Amino acid sequence: MNKTKEIWIASFALFSLFFGAGNLILPPTLGFKAGSDWLLVTLGFVITAIAIPILAIFAHAKLQGTLYDFGKKVSPIFSTIFCFLIYGIAVAIPAPRTAAVTHEMAVAPFFNTSPLLTSILYFSLVFLFAVNRSKIISLIGQFLTPIIVIILLIIIGISFLNSADGFSTSNFTNPFTDSILEGYQTFDAIAGVVVGAVIIISLNYSSHTTFIEKRKLIRKAGFIAGFGLLLIYGGLILAGALHAKSFSTEASRTEILASLSTLTLGNLGNTFLSILVALACFTTAVGIVTGTSDYIKGICNNSKKAYIITAIIASCIGIVVGSYQVDFIITIAVPALLFLYPITIVLILLNVLPEKYTSNLVFKTVVFVTFVFSIPDFVGVVFSNIEITTLKNLIPLANANLGWVIPAFLAFVVCNLAKKTTHLPV
Template sequence: MNRTKEIWMSGFALFSMFFGAGNLILPPLLGFKATNQWLIVAIGFAMTAVIIPIMAIYAHAKLQGTLYDFGKKVSPVFSVIYCILIYIIAIALPAPRTASVTHEMAIQPFFNTPTLLTSAIYFALVLVFALNRSKVLSILGKFLTPLIVIILLLIICIGVSADVPSVKSGILQAPLIDGILEGYQTFDAIGGVVVGAVLIISLQLRGHTTFEAKKELIIKSGLIAGSGLVIIYAGLIGVGAFYSSSFPEDINRTALLSGLSYQTLGSIGSTFLSVLVALACFTTAVGIITGTADYFKGLLGDSQIVYRITAIIGCIIGVIVGSYNVGFIIDIALPALMFIYPITIVLILLNVVPKKWASSLVFKSVVITTFVFSIPDFLKFIINPTKLEKLVEKIPLAENSLGWVLPALIIFVFVNLLQKKED
């Protein structure tokens, strides 16, 4: 195969892996709230929803291993615990969210049925596909993503060029920070450390055995995937901002995406998008359940029974959590994201920087510091925030849920200088 063609094919495949249909509901409401500050919020969103995930792919290009390799410099035990947490969070939050998005976009507008019924049928089908390893979904996925992208580009182009009411002033106090934190909800940084390993295996199966050849292909395909994500996310944020005067202020995420598609494409286009998003959500859910089941199967002696039990447990969790509305799932995800995302981000960055700056001691020091200083960030979603006010006031950026950033950076520099002095 022509090398340029292979880079583009890998780039589109990587784009499809990151392009979770559930993520589409996040950018429009962000733009809707940011309004005239939509570009600033788009930059913040891109930092955690595009740049960090693509850096995870670059880290895989250097490591060329598995998810376990990301944290092994901290300690083997830490890395195993980290991997288990990643997969537990994946089946407990983003997988059920796909069922909730499907209900609100594709079922609720046409049928007055309860969400529990939708999630029960949805995850019963997910379990069937996960246990039978059908290739139908992988084939379907190849067609779904291009179709959704085409429709979204139409929404963006029509939305940007349409004559809409003047954009009102934004209600966000810190648009850049809001964009950064909303980017957590895409789960794409977590996705990056997981799907990067899948990309490595697929390249090996296609005959790429040399380290440098795989590294070059991954980096270039990552750039293509990242560019595509930026265009889609920024476009949806922009359209959400431009139509901010056309919808009520209390509109939810799924209703806004459906409303924007109706405003730009009419009822047929809106219905078509809803069906495609539902199908794409389904393929994402199957991918998460099978990936998690595969991990625990490998962890526990390559047992097929473990695979089945994990898939069944994952689908039961999916039925329960997926029966709630999207907004509720996003809200309950916050503590988990505030806990796991900072650690994931520093692991990605430490695996990207040159090895001479990322010794085992640096890994340990930075990860421990990040964990300690991110405790107030996730605790304030569990206990009364006023109890943490005095602590938050003393930590820079803690009021913005980024209290771990400066301490982690300071420790990174300090430990490196200390090691350089000892050398």
């Protein structure tokens, strides 16, 4: 296999990893709210929905390990807790969200049934596929992704040609920072650290490919996959902005995507897209449940019983959470994301940087500072009755729920300056 073909195969694998059908409901809504600020919103969304996840893949290419390796420089205990939190969040939010998206886009428009019934049937099938590890899921995924991409490109193209409404006024107070936080909802940084190792190991490299050549291949594939995501996400944001006046101000995220597809493809096209999105959501849910069960199985001496029990628990959580509306699930995800996402981002960035700048002390200090300065964001959302405005006013970017950014950067710089000036192995 020539190197060009290898690069494109790797690019498609990475694109498929991050191209979650549930994520497609976010960009059109961002455009709808952004209006004339759509470009600024796109730039913010790109940081957390594309750039950070791709850097997670670069970090995996450097580590050649597992999720545990991302935090081992902090401490083994920290890394173990981090792994449990990551998998717990994946099972509790993005997996159930796929069931909710499926109900709102592919079931509710045609059948007057309860979302709980959809969730029960959905996760019963997820459990069966996870336990039987059917290859049908991977085959469906391989064919679904290119079909959905083609349909979305058609929607984007037609929406550009039929955009007579013009831009509306932005509903965002801080378009750039608000879109950065919306990028958290893709969960792609978490997807990058969880599934990235599997993707890299699974890539069919030539036997003569060296470690350096592999890293170059992954880097090129990452840029191509990132460009593909930018094309889709950016196009959907702009399409949402161009047709903002066509949507109800009370429309949910799924309704906006459905309305956009109806405007461009008609009812039949929207029906077809809804079914494909539902199937793609299903493959994502099976992947999350299977990956989490594999992790618990691995720390339980490869116990098949542990695998099945974990799959049952994950499916039960999915049934309960997945019976709620998509917008509600996105809302309840905010506290967990404000707490866990900053630490995940920091670990990704530190693992990408050269070793000489990322000693154990740097890892410990930066992660600790990130954790401390994320607390006000978490408290402000969970305990809204507690007044912390004065505290947040003292921390740069804290009012945008990004108060950890500058302190973490300063901690990184100070630690490295201390090492340079004292010549100590800090």
